[in-house]
Amino acid sequence: MNATTSLLPDVEVVELDNGFKALLLERGPLPVVASVLWYRVGSRDERTGETGVSHFLEHMMFKGTQKYAKGQIDLQTAKMGGSNNAFTDSDGTAYYFTLAADRWEQALEIEASRMRDCLLDPLEFASEKNVVLEELAMGEDDPWRPLYQTAESLLWQVHPYHHPVIGYREDLERLSAQGMRDYYTRHYGPNRAFLVVVGAIDKARTAARIRELFGPLPRVAERDEPLREPPAAGERRAILRTPHSVVRLCIGFPTCRMGERDDYALDLLSHELGNSKNSRLYKRLVVDEEMVTELQVMNETRQHPGAMLVLCELRDGVTPAAVEAIVREEVRGLVEDGIGKKDLARIQAQIRASFLFQDEAVLDSALKLARFEAGTPEGYRTLATVLPTYASVDNKELRAVAAKYFDFDRAAIVLALPAARPGKGKAGGGKDKRNKKDKKAKLDRPTRTKGKGKGKAKVGAKHGAAAKKAKKGGKRA
Secondary structure, X not given: OOOXXXXXXXXXXXXXXXXXXXXXXXXXXXXXXEEEEEXXXXXXXXXXXXXXXXXXXXXXXXXXXXXXXXXXXHHHHHHOOOEEEEEXXXXXXXXEEEEEXXXXXXXXXXXXXXXXXXXXXXXXXXXXXXXXXXXXXXXXXXXXXXXXXXXXXXXXXXXXXXXXXXXXXXXXXHOOHHHHXXXXXXXXXXXXXXXXXXXXXXXXXXXXXXXXXXXXXXXXXXXXXXXXXXXXXXXXXXXXXXOOOOOEEEXXXXXOEXXXXXXXXXXXXXXXXXXXXXXXXXXXXXXXXXXXXXXXXXXXXXXXXXXXXXXXXXOOOOOHHHHHXXXXXXXXXXXXXXXXXXXXXXXXXXXXXXXXXXXXXXXXXXXXXXXXXXXXXXXHHHHHOHHHHHHHOOHHHHHHHHHHHOOHHHOEEEEEEEOOOOOOOOOOOOOOOOOOOOOOOOOOOOOOOOOOOOOOOOOOHHHOOHHHOOOOOOOOO
16 A cells, blocks of 8 residues: 555445445544535525525524424434534535434434425524524624625626625525425435545444435436636725724635645645744734734635635724735745745645644544545545645745736735724724834734634645534524
8 A cells, every 4th residue: 555545544435326425434442423414505506596595404404304303303412412513615515413323323314304304394494584694694793704705706706606605685584485495405315415424333334224214315406517707807806894993904816626736735825825923924914014913814715716815904004005015025925936945844744734633533534524525526535645745746836826826917805994983084094003112912813703714724724624614604503
């Protein structure tokens, strides 16, 4: 066995005639099992006028089936001492359980029941709609989410990544229970889903049970391919007026798909640009110039071409133009110089450690398998080449990738400025104060909701399990 194949988990693949697929990984020594049922159904599948239905449906999947009454899914999980939850993102929706090895199979029964037999009761639908609308309102109050979502809407104007996972309020308010049922019937079926099971399992028994529960379920229509995003004809800008007291800046560049070779180079570049205290932008904007209190650089690749995002929270009085100028300088330096040999080795080592650490818990391991199975052309088998690919990227390639994607003529640039208050004059102005004397000032690094564009990025996060968990709507309430 060579070094590459040794990195591939010993997964047993079960494939059914109706298109359902399961990945089974036996793992000890703890008597715990994690299961992830991943639907290839996300916000990109929503039609005009039904935005947010994927995430809303995720909530309703816990509200009862023909076999499990309202509240029974969570009650049974709690009685067994386990946990469950779910998330929705642009490309998919996942439901997961963690249970003891002697009782975990009930998770399979639950998943088989709600794949085609959810009640979607109109009264429950009306009640849960209020919950989802409140979740949307809370997201609007988050200082980062509107900034991120506006950048997305500029980067993707044709592709359905344009609209937020949680949807638009106007669509959610007029969505009917029948409209959701039509969406559920259209998209939720065995050929649009796969299962990952990791832990102390008997693989033969598990495979037999999967065939028994999921084999009889009927296929649904295959997934439509979304419209492709045409190349941007120029830089796109937007200004938001928000109720918050500080100025924030987001710069986004369109990039590539998850799992493409450029994706790995972009992970390395994002870390060098702004994802550690040794990074270019952190040293320049936070430490030396003291212009920024919060900084994040994210490589947000997806199943369709994604984006590289730079997000900054500015100190009081610092002009956005001054921060943008420094970002442009450091990006240009990255294109010209790439990453030094010692820094590249350090970043590669950190990514390797992060990637391997994500296999420590069975749920993280299951989510990691699921993320690669859903997001890359080779599926979970991509895991065999992740670390060798990171290790093989050299500085010449890094410079070429930086030059290819970090083009400000195709960038989306969004400012979030404090709304003008009566008698206070125009918001967003001020001198370029760098507060050189305040050497001991504590950086304001508020906690953000986990998810795309809302959490402190981890090295190689997209290739993690829990790290890429995320959805912009948040986990179900």
